[in-house]
Amino acid sequence: MLELDFNITIVGLGLIGGSFAMALKELNPKNLWAIDIDKEAIKTAEKMGIIDKGYTDPETPLKKSDIVIICIYPNLTVKFIKDNMKNFKSGAIITDTAGIKEKLIEEIYTSIREDVDFIGGHPMAGRESKGLGYATKDIFNNANYLITPTDKNKEENIKRIEELVKAIGFKSIVSLNPSHHDEIIAFTSHLPHIMASALIISDNRSDTKFFVAGSYRDATRVAKINADLWTELIMDNRDNTLEQIEVFENSIANFKRAIMNNDKENLKLLFRKGSQKREELI
């Protein structure tokens, strides 16, 4: 088991922060603290025993924390770090959990202190519902973790974060640069969320549920979305997202053309190609 002889603070006790708290608590860190503006969330987390202590004022825990894991919206992440720049312990590692990285890291780097290390992180885990009430360490099991270090980060700090997320259940940890991250995520995450929403919005029936099977349910699952968060994520990754929507539009146009031309062989080929690619994904 990983030796966690340092103090960790989680910022934001929502779905992700709460899940981090649950998972980290089992690793017995020296201290596991949390910061949240919501006193109720702190009280609940303390009662559940998933944190040692919670704070609404960041100063006290930050001054003593070796690792700070920020689990709030991307723009708030930037604001939190800037507002608390004087509070971080010298040598602290700060990481985040936002689904976009390039713009966020650039903004943080405009004002980061030399003696603290910000390393971008993206746990590819979530749920359709938000809040501590839905938190569970199970969402990390076998999930992917993306880490986006820059040449400002110290090797040993990167390694520490990698060990930490491995210890709480993530299966694969891939390191890539922030702009590459945002490009890929536009395809694997932002596009599927938009597709799910666009599909269900295009439904003008009231009795659809009697005519669906797994395909429609799965295709629309993530349409149940945190609209504020996803608007922020996508607007901070506009160019990549627009590009990926267009790539997808061209792909569906190929299917449309095959159907329009009654070109069975081509439609079959497209389905076969997709089927093979889906098998490779597993």
Place this chain on the structure above:
Amino acid sequence: MLELDFNITIVGLGLIGGSFAMALKELNPKNLWAIDIDKEAIKTAEKMGIIDKGYTDPETPLKKSDIVIICIYPNLTVKFIKDNMKNFKSGAIITDTAGIKEKLIEEIYTSIREDVDFIGGHPMAGRESKGLGYATKDIFNNANYLITPTDKNKEENIKRIEELVKAIGFKSIVSLNPSHHDEIIAFTSHLPHIMASALIISDNRSDTKFFVAGSYRDATRVAKINADLWTELIMDNRDNTLEQIEVFENSIANFKRAIMNNDKENLKLLFRKGSQKREELI
């Protein structure tokens, strides 16, 4: 429990036919027979005890069957019924399980005998894998069943099929006319399969699996598809499918426009609308 004092024959021991056999066997019909061109499938089904006896030659079981459930591809369904028209027992109810209905029923009606009753059926249940090996009666549990009677069908026969599918676990049975069926299914089934395939085909990376979470996995799940079957289904429902693809294209264009214009309020509204509709689906 439903009294099943008649002989039932299942045509085709694939995923759906095998699952029907498993589910029906538990209801203790007088006789449960199967027809398949694959001797191995028959032998397996007999060994599993999910049918009383299997036949490669349709004549013997059909002559004594009160209900015939056809679980093969749509075009083969039409061919099977036409080829065996002389073999059906007088008064028999024939039903099918194909995912399209209008063209299929029209073709069957061109040569149906007056003393047998064909009632179109569509169990909205499936899996990504085909064949008897994946069959299980569980796929019917809580699934939707669509039935597409016409004015040629006898009321008592429609009722009998409805009772039968209710007894094997289907949750909701909705009756609608064949052309309306095909219209709706183009949206709830054909479109999501095309979307899943188009999404995964548009991926040109080799390491995608390290960058995905549930959203991409769910969005592409049904891309693992029986290409022959789905080509047939969609080509037999071309106009409806093309129309629904266009409806979806217009919907995704709304998202694209909001993103392009950096119109946060509108993007948020679209997500909220989708989110609400998805909650209503449950």
